[in-house]
Amino acid sequence: MNTDPLKKKWANAIQSIADLSKGDPIHVDPLEKRWAYVILAIAGLFVAIIMIDALVHNINPPSHVETIDSARLHLSKEFAEDNLGVQVDDNGNVTVRIVAGRYGFYPKQVTVPSGTPLKFRWVSMDVLHGIHLPMTNMNTMILPGYVAELKTDFPKPGNYPLLCNEYCGMGHDHMWGSITVVAKEHWSAPVKIASKGDSNHE
Amino acid sequence: MSQLSEEERQKIINSSPIGTWVLMLTVSLGMVAAWLFLYYGVFLPRGAIG
Amino acid sequence: MNDAAERKLALSHMWIAFGAFLIASFMGAYQVLERSGFLPIIESSRVYFASVSSHGVLMAYVLTLFFVPGFGYYTATTSLNQPVWNIKLAWAGFAVSLLGTVLAAIPLLTGSASVLYTFYPPIKAHTLFYVGATLLIAGSWVWCAIMIVMMGQWKQANPGQPVPLAMFATVSNAVLWLWTSVGVAAEVLFQILPWAFGWMDTIDPGLARTLFAWTLHPIVYFWLIPAYTAFYVLVPKQAGSYILSDEIARVSFIVLVVFSLPIGFHHLYMDPEQAKGWKLLHGVGTFIVALPTLLTGFAVIASLEIAGRLRGGKGLFGWIGALPWRNSMVLAMILGLLMLMLGGFGGIVNASYAMNAMIHNTAWVPGHFHLIFAGTTVIMYFAIAYYLWPILTGKPLFSNEMALLQLWTWFIGMVVLTTPWHILGLLGQPRRISSVQYNDPLTLAWDTFELAMIVGGLIMLGSACLFVYNLAKTQFNPTTEIYTGKVEYAEPIHPVHHLPEFLNDFKIWHWVIAVSMLISFGYPILQFFLMDTFESSGWGY
C-alpha cells in the first residue's frame, strides 16, 4: 500500500485537531462531559472484570482452533465409533467425545460427575450444529471441519436435556439427547469394553 | 404552553440538563447492578468455562 | 425548490420498505403461534423455517435497504437544498434492489431457501436466493455513492462551511454501509456463489462465518443510524427544542461508524474457528461502541428536558410530563429510548465475552435484537414516515390519533413479546426451533411464557396493520386539503460556524477504519489460508 496519502491524511488530521484551539471550541455541557466520564467508568468496570477473569482465572468462551476432516470422522482414531462418550485417562482427567449429526447426538446419552472439570470435544459429521445444556454454560457452536473443545463443570447433579441450538435442517427440533450429572462420589468411570463396538459390528 | 420572556427562554436553554443527568445516572447504575447480578449470580454459578 | 422528483423517489423506496414490513409482520405473528405448539394444526417445520427465513430477509434487508436510501435521498435534498445528484442512477439502484428482492422472494416463499437470513453454509439454498440477495445489496451501493457525491458537491459550493448535521449523519451511514457490506459481499462473491453455481465443490463454514461477522455487527448500526438521525435533527424541533451540541452529535456518529466495524466477533464468541485473543479484542471494542449510544441518549433526552422546561415543566422531572406526548415523533422517541434501554442492556450481556455462553443462541438473543431493531429502530421509521408522508404526498396525515395508538400498541406489544423471550433464554430455550419436542421437566416451564409471547405478537401485528392503513389512507384519501409543510431541522443551542475537517468529512476516518479492520480481521481471515482446513460439500435440508 502506498503510504504517502496515509501520511498526508494524518498530517491533516493532526492539523485539524490543532485548528480546534483557533476556531470556536467544541460545545460541551459540563454535565454532558461528566456523563462521558461516568459511561467510560462503567464500560471500564465491565471490561476490567471480563479481562481479569479471562487472563487470570481463565474464563473464556470455547476458542480452541483445531481443524478435522468431518467427512472421515468415523474413520479417524479419536472419533471412531467405539471411542466416543466418556473417557478417563490415567491422571483422572475426564474427556467426553460426542458427534453431532442430523438429527441426533452420538452417543445419545452420557453420564458425568458433578463438580469435576470436564473436557468436551464436539464434532459435526454434516452441517452447522450448536449445543447447549440449559441452566449450564455448556454452550458451543459445532462447525463441520472443526473440533469444538470446551472445558466446564456442572455444579448441580441432575438430568439435563442436550439441545441442538443451531438450525441444522427440518429435523432440528428433534435433535436432542441428554447428559446425566451424578454426584461426584456416586460416579464411576465407565469401563471401556471393545465388545461394545464389537456387538455393533457382528 | 406557558408564556416566557426571552431571557427566561435563554436561561432555560443554557442551563445544564440536571434532570437528564439524574435520570441517566439512575438508569445506568441500575444496569450496572443488573449486570453484576447476572455475572456473579447466574453466569459464574452455572459452572466455570474455559 | 421543487422537489417533486425527490418526493417520488423517497415515496417509492418507502412503500417497498413498508410493504415488505407488513408481509413480514404477518409471518412473525404466525411464527410466535406455531412455535408455541398450542395449535397442532399449524405445526410444520417446513412452513415455519421458510417463514423465519423470509421474515428475517424482509425485515433485516428489504425494509432497511429501501427505507434507509428513501429517507437518505430526501434528507440530502432538503438539508443541502439541492436536487439528488443523477436521479436516474438513483432509480437504477432502486430497480436493481427491487429485482434482487423479487428473485430472492421466489425461492424463499417456496421453501427452497430455508437457510435463514444469515445463509448458513454448508446448508445450500436455491441459487436464485443468493443471486437475489446480492443484487439487493448491490443496488444499495448506488445510494451510498450518491450521498457521498452530494456532500462533496455541497462542500465545494460552500467551502469552510459545516455540512448540515442531518446530511453528515446520512453520509456517515452511507460510509458505514459501504464498509459493512464488504464482509458479506466477499462471502457471497468468493464463497457462496461459486459454490452454489457448482464452480467450486466445497465451502469453508469457518471462513464464511468470519466474513459474515464482519457485516453482522455494523449492519445493526446501519439500521439504527436513521433513528439516531431523527433523534438529533428532527425530534428536538418537533418538541420545540434545540440540539444540545452539534459537535458531540458528529463525534457520536463518527465513533459509531468507526467502532461498530472492527468488533463483529462478539457474534462468534461460541465458535471454534477463532482464538480467544481475537474474541477478547473485539469484545473490548464492543464496549467502546456502547459509548456513543449512551452519549446520544444523554444528548437527546437533554433536548427533551429543555423542551419540557420551555413548556413550563418545573423541578427535577416536571419537564417529562410537560413534553408534547401527542406529537408522534416525540412519543416515538420516548418509547424508542425505553426499548433501547432494555435492549441495550441485553446487548451488553451478549457482549460480555464468556458470559455469552449463558445465553448464546437461546431465546434471549431474538428478545434482545427485536427490542433494538423492531423496537427502537422501526418505531423511529414509523415516526419518520408519519412526519414525511404529508410532506411527500402533499396531504395531511389521515389520523394523528391512530398514529399515537399505533406507537403505543407497538411499544406495549414489544415489551409483552420480548420480556418472556429473555426469560426463556435464561431458561435455555434455543432460539431457532419451530416446536418443543423435548420430553423433559426442565422444558415444560416454557409454556406460560410462550402464551405471553403470542399476546405480544398479535398486538404488534395489529399495530403494524394500523401503521400501513394510516399511510395508505393519507396518500389515497380523496381530500381537497393541501399540506404545504416542509422538513424542519433542529438548530443547535450554539450554532457552529467553523469545524475541524475531521468533524466535517470522512476522508480521514476511512484510513482509521482501514487500519482497525486490518488489525481486527487481518489475521483471523488469513489464518484460514495458513492452517490446513477441511471444507464442506453442500448439504440439503
Added chain:
Amino acid sequence: MGVLIMNKMIQAVLLGLFTSLAHAEPSSQVAWTPDKLRFIKQADSNNGKQLAAQCAGCHGDNGVSSAPDFPSLAGQLATYTYKQLQDYKNGQRIHALMTSIAAGLSDQDMADMAAWYSSLPLPKNKADKKDLVIAERLISEGDGKRTLPPCYTCHGSDGEGERMDIPALAGQQAEYFAATLMAYKKGERHNDIYSRMRVISQQLSDAEIQELAQYYQQLQ
C-alpha cells in the same frame, strides 16, 4: 464367500481375545470426501447399464424388483447404492449373494452401476385402500417423546432421499423394507455410520415398521 465369513469369525475371536487393545472396525469404509463425491458424479451410467444387466435377475430389468425380498434399485441415490456395494465388498454388510458379487466389482464398476440405477425413475406401486395413520404420523411428525425425528426430515417428503447418502424409500418393496428395519433393530445390519438407523429402529415397534413399509411401498 465362505472364506469371507471365516475371516469375520476369526476377526470376532481376535477382538474377543484382545478386548483392551481392540478397536471395532468402523461401520463403513466409505467417507464422503469431495473427491469421492466427484468420482460418483462423474461415473459412466452407460457402462453401468451394461454391467447392471447381470443384476436384472433379482433387481428387475429397470431396477424395479419383482421379488419381495430383493430391493428395487431404480431411482436410488448413486451415493447410497455405491456405499452398499462397497460395504458388501469390505464386509461391513453381509449377504449370501451380494458379498461375493461385490467382491468381484471395481470401484469404477460400482460407481457406474450406481449412476445407472439413480438415472431410472423411482418404482410406482398401486396403493391399497387401508389408511396408514400411524405411518403418516411418524413420517410427518415423528415422536418427540421417543426422540424420533420425522422420517421426512432425512428421507425427503416424497421419500426421494437426501444428500449425502440417505436412501430414497418411495416405491420400495414392503417386505424388503420391513426386513431391513428389523435387521437394523436387531443389530444384524450395522453399516449405518454412528448407528444412526439402528438407534431409530430400536425405538420403533414391529407394527410401526410394517405400516411404514406399506406406506413407502405405495408412496409415489
